[in-house]
Amino acid sequence: MTFAVIKTGGKQYKVAANDVLKIEKLDAEVGDIVTFDEVLMVGDTIGAPLVEGALVAAELVETKKQKTVIIFKKRRRHNSRRRNGHRQLLTTVRITEILTGGAKPTIQAAAKADTTDAVTEKAPAKKAAPKADAAEATEAKAAPKKAAPKKAAAEGEAAEKPAKKAPAKKAAPKADQE
Incomplete structure (x- = not known):
């Protein structure tokens, strides 16, 4: 053959x-x-x-x-x-x-293919998980610090400055004056 x-x-x-x-x-x-x-x-x-x-x-x-x-x-x-x-x-x-x-x-060929798939799938998953956890941790730490000053600043600005009024529009000239 x-x-x-x-x-x-x-x-x-x-x-x-x-x-x-x-x-x-x-x-x-x-x-x-x-x-x-x-x-x-x-x-x-x-x-x-x-x-x-x-x-x-x-x-x-x-x-x-x-x-x-x-x-x-x-x-x-x-x-x-x-x-x-x-x-x-x-x-x-x-x-x-x-x-x-x-x-x-033969089963050896199928088993060989299964082991190579298992190795390639597991390796990237282990590396990707710690990066995601680290990113979430940094976001969690940074979020409370940023949120508190914004609220205080927003309240302080409202107390210090009164709301501005929009300028009044000028009246249009009258057309019946000759």
Whole structure:
């Protein structure tokens, strides 16, 4: 079993163990084990249309957008041009193993992916929590100090200065004087 031909995203790919492919976007998380059950060929065995009991397991590496493809249309002598761009979502997968005879993917690959996810999720959470607590503590200390002088100043200004009256408007000149 040196290679297999799989079908995914409307395309066919020839894969072998440890190959890295960029395929159409898959709904999975980074590090998950993805299985492709539409196997068209394994080694010398050709399916009709699929090979019975064959399975290809892969580890999801990343999902990101492809480079921008520019679509430019022009109609000669009509002063008509249209420019548009498109970025396709692609998933990068690493083929871990090609299985036949109804075998399931090995648990080591799945366990390896779980441990890497657990480590990456826990590390940022620990660092972010103390920063948030420190920010809240500084806000709590600063808030009472600022609030007290404002109230005292507001009361003192009201006692010292009486309210100003708006200036009276001048009467408009009368039009019937001639």
